[in-house]
Amino acid sequence: MSHSPRLADAPSFSGCFHCGLPVPDGAAYPIQFEGEMRRACCRGCQAVAQTIVDSGQGAYYTHRTALPATPQQAEAELAQLGLYDLPEIQESFVRTETENIREAALILENIVCAACIWLNERHIARLPGVLSVEINYATRRARVRWDNSRIQLSAILKAVSDIGYIAHPFDPGRSDDIHKRERNTAIKRLAIAGLGMMQVMMYALPTYIATDMTTDIRLLMRWASLILTIPVVVYSAWPFFIGAWRDVKRRTLGMDVPVALGIGTAFVASVYGTFSGRGEVYYDSVTMFVFLLLTGRFLEMNARRRAGAAIEELVKLIPAATTRLPNWPARDEEQVPVARLAVGDHVLVRPGETLPADGAVVEGDSAVSEAMLTGESLPVSKTVHSRVVGGSLNQASPLVVRVDKLGADTRLASIVRLLDRAQSEKPRIGQLADRAAAWFVGLLLLITVVVGLAWYAIDPSKVLWIVVSILVVTCPCALGLATPAALTTATGRLTRLGLLTTRGHALETMARATDLVFDKTGTLTHGRLSVRRVVALGGRTENEVGAIAAALEAGSEHPIARALRQDRPEGERLAAYPSRVLREAASPAVTASGIRNTPGRGVEGTIAGRSYRLGSPRFAAAGAAPPAPGGGEYPENGHKHPKNGHKHAEGHESGVALADESGPIAWFALADTPRADAAAALAALRQQGLRLHLVSGDAAGAVRATARQLGIEEWHAGALPEDKLAYVNALQQQGRIVAMVGDGINDAPVLAGAQVSIAMGEGADVAQAAADMVMLGSRLATLSEGVALARKTQHIIRQNLGWALGYNLIAIPAAALGYVTPWIAGIGMSASSLLVVLNALRLSNFRQPADGSLKAQDSRLEAQEASP
């Protein structure tokens, strides 16, 4: 099932009791659990775990199969929860049943396993005033009914955040209903077809094997089969007829045409046979065929739906309410729903809040993270007159923004539109994969017509039976099963490898891919800064200065601060030191006092009576040049200035200086580091004959550095979502088959536009929705395994089609000559299906050969494919 890959790399529960991260030395956050003292890594985890254990839901810790995220106490967000109680904000997503009974739909974040669902359900249900709560495991959505006179919605949301999850109200809207109805219809069709198939088979088998069956009984069974088959053909098989009609109108030959023809003729002929009492009936073949095909489509629809649900969640990037300054520049504030904003309004955006709309800054000076929209890894500095984008996150200090564009005009909305368009164009590209099938179908139809005409000349009374037997005997096995059986098995195997396939054509296209285009931030790199190098001056150890830097940055959420804090106990330096040294150096807890933050420059504070400064060289080290090999400079507010020519030549590092009263004592070089397995994974892909590209929204320096480091020759920097799509389209124009790997919202359009696309599992939900595959473990090596498996699958499919062709070469002449009775057709069909399925099952044990033999295997594969 979907969570099995998580189970496979079983989470280690050795670290923090709640989130599993390593517990820092000196951290004292104990939790009582089942009479034992457990340790948590931070106050957030401690509070969450305590709440869970105290409310009697400690069983969560024994049942969970995956580790939750570290809870983040976003105070600003918590304070905003109260806004959800305002009637004007509630009107968009709350249904009022009676005066006090309300119902709302919530999106739950951070759900990782079934135990999370259980925990949330129990926790919310225990709240006094909550009437009912229902959480859907598959969609991670909750429906809550509560009594508004006893509890407020904000209290429910607060309770969810108490146990470490985040709940957003959302408007389930129309599309959700449509999907639910579609799914329900599919289930009903499947149920009818399944029941029909089982019971018709029950009548069919005796007629095949019985020797002493009277004509009355035989006739009765035919009539019973007819009654059961009518709903299957008219109701369950309806989508195939619709699809075939659409294909005919478009003058294409899809799979639906022969399927509909087969079902239609076999059914009509059987009905004729039943009424006239002459000829054969094929009810069993018809119902079985419909059921098998519907099952495949149903599974595919489910996978797609799960991925697609994320698109609607894009709206949660825009906050529900915002602070308006109606008489700006006067400071009187009012809370208004974002929907009530008008162009020209002034809004106040505090640090930690999300910008509600596109606009221009009119007051304030801050750093804004646009990572979700542009993929730019560092926050961008914004000052008066800067343009800001709705959905981006204000990080440093308050901003007053004049609203210029709202709702459908915003950049976020345009990305959604781009995504929609690319997705709707996708089926057209995907259809190319069906070309081989279309040929087969065309040939089959041609043969049928020729045979039909020939028999018309010989014996007109037999034409119908001959034609029907040709269609029945060939159809199910050759076209219905050869490809899906292999694809289903391969998809299952791929999921266990860590690559979740959400669209049917993905594997086929992946096998034919010639070019692989990567995004940089979050895909090839971790998407966050980490400390690359530390240069300690004046006899201090790297650990000493690291501890001082971490203490100074303890309170800051700036990416540089986070890097300095997080990277301290671990990282590349770890290997260089005996662990004893590390432990000793790290043990005394260093705390700083009197911390003063100068936005855009750095931070100063006092540790053990000495005052320190940490920040840009100008701020901390009075402009002293960093020692060679130097980093760049401390980016103002983390913003790089590509226009001003401040490019960081080597590895795109940011330099940070640490100084005491006497002068600089250390330099830190920070950079967004490539994933550990990136180089090896890319080498394996190159060995498989793929051309690699790097297209990123980041500045040229950073992209060039990464490209050089990983040996990618073709790279393109500063790309907007449109540019990325254009780049991929240009490749496609040259006839290349492009696979795209990305993670951000800004990648979503290009993911949807490439022939086949893979999103990172830790990336944005929207990117996953747009992609054909999701990489669950974010292990880049799965890519080359995936390509190898896809090629192997292609090979198996060809074998299957080859077998089907051989079978048909015997079956079609036999049927054309009138030798195929229904039971022969039945045996032929089952035997050929069984062989095809068994062959496909070989894929389930697929293992990628070791790197050395890859090339050999590939050339062998090609040789085999060249001579089918």
Added chain:
Amino acid sequence: MDILILLIPLSLVIVGVIAWIMLWAAKNGQFDDLEGPAHSVIMDDDTPPKPNGPAKP
């Protein structure tokens, strides 16, 4: 063999009843969440909150 004359129509009736139940179940949302109930059934509230523990809401 004559019994088949009764059994075959009877089987049709039974299939009809089962089909009706399936359609009712689909309409009633029994198939909406196929994973959650499988997990929730084994995770019952075996450990009630400690009586002396601070029962947070």
